[in-house]
Amino acid sequence: MIRTLVVDDDFHVARAHTRSVEKVPGFTVVGEARSAGEAQQLITQERPDLLLLDMYLPDRTGLDLIRELAAAPGGGVPDFILITAxxxxxxxxxxxxxxxxxxLVKPFAFAALREQLEAYRQWRxxxxxxxxxDQETVDTLYSMLHSPATHARQRRKLPATMARVLEVVSGSPEPLSAADVAESLGFSRPTAQRxxxxxxxxxxxDLNLSYGTTGRPEHRFTPHRT
Known part of the structure; x- marks a missing residue:
């Protein structure tokens, strides 16, 4: 589970963010902070993986908090999504x-937050x-975070089975062939190929051609790189 800390000085907004995060599979909220100081304490105690961080807090800005965490001796900065007006x-x-x-610029719909959380989960x-x-891995990792909204809109339009195929390929550290996908999902190879x-x-x-010992190219598939 991806441990998430919600940081917002408005109780109702923080609670709404918590409910939204916990609707997304793979995430759990480990706390809510109303100020940068409280956030620092919870970060030390809970070691969250991700912050949903408001810009304007009573004691300092969310970005000031990030700077302080980065400057602290032996400190680490959790990944963060800035949520602000x-x-x-x-x-x-x-x-x-x-x-x-x-x-994320307020106000925003739950779908916008869900898209970013899902992209972050897949990236992790x-x-x-x-x-x-290697360069291909780096390009893929960058594209997964930098273009999730566009890809998420396209994914929502996919039939369920096709979405499963996309998820299998996107989650693999190696390029996959149609045979690999067919075996993973219990399809026939022609169905997976289609x-x-x-x-x-x-x-x-993306379609890549891999040449084996027979000289015949094998089709292998990877997430699209933007």
Whole structure:
């Protein structure tokens, strides 16, 4: 489970964020903080993986909190999604420089938060499975976080079975063949090939040719790299 700390000075907003996070599979909320100081204490106690972080807090800004965590001796900064009404470009720029996973502008729909959380969950899974940081792996990891909204909108339009095929390929640390997907999901190879071909046409998967000892290319599929 991805341990999440909600940081917002408004009790009702924080509780709404908590309910939203806990609707997304793979996430659990380990606490709610109303200030940067309280957040620091809970981060030390709970060691969350992710912060849902408001910009404007009573004692200092959310970005000030991140700076302090980064500067603390032996301290670590959890991943964070900034949630704020701030629309100035300098705030966006500072959030990006400090490593924000995403920047959600209030008000937003639950679907927007869910898309980012799902993208983050898949990114963590892919990162944990990666064996080395070759260029293809790095490109994939960047694209998983930097274009989730576009891909999520496309995924919502997919039939359930096709979405399962996309999920299997997206979660694999290695390129997969149609035979690999068929075995994983209990399909016939032609059925898996048909779904994979459609996902390539929709720009959600990339097709790569791998040449074996026979000289005949084998089709292997990876998540689309933007």
């Amino acid at each position: 701030a629309r100035d470009i300098e705030s966006v720029r500072a959030a990006i420089q400090l490593g924000a996973i995403y920047y 899974q892919r990162l944990s499975q990666a064996r080395e940081a 779904y994979l071909g459609t996902l390539v046409q929709r720009g959600l998967l």
